[in-house]
Amino acid sequence: MIFFNRLKNKNKGKQSRPIITTLASGLEIKRGKLDTEGEVIVDGYYEGCITAGMGVIIGVEGRVEGRVEARKIILMGEIKGEVECDEIEVMDGAKITGEITTGNFIIGNGGIFEGIIKKKSKQ
Numbered sequence: 709m710i711f712f713n714r715l716k717n718k719n720k721g722k723q724s725r726p727i728i729t730t731l732a733s734g735l736e737i738k739r740g741k742l743d744t745e746g747e748v749i750v751d752g753y754y755e756g757c758i759t760a761g762m763g764v765i766i767g768v769e770g771r772v773e774g775r776v777e778a779r780k781i782i783l784m785g786e787i788k789g790e791v792e793c794d795e796i797e798v799m800d801g802a803k804i805t806g807e808i809t810t811g812n813f814i815i816g817n818g819g820i821f822e823g824i825i826k827k828k829s830k831q
Contacts, residue, residue: 740756791808
């Protein structure tokens, strides 16, 4: 289940396997800081800061409290906190509470958003 582009191997100029960090269902991390160039998939509970160079997927059972930064975020679970991304897609049944700074906000019919949204300036 890879939704984002593959990373290029800096040494060979060829595409290599993407870097994927998965927080499994039932796993709880409190006061964490996760920083990766790749992708993050959250199906458990995470409290803290997530910075992903590629993207973040919050699964149906996934809950994040804190700050999330990524190119693209696909939300099927719940985020409480601050989000900064180029694009966020809030799926049916997902909920986001807090402040979003994004270039593109997509929300499904059953998605819930409570908070403030700011347009991300183009760089």
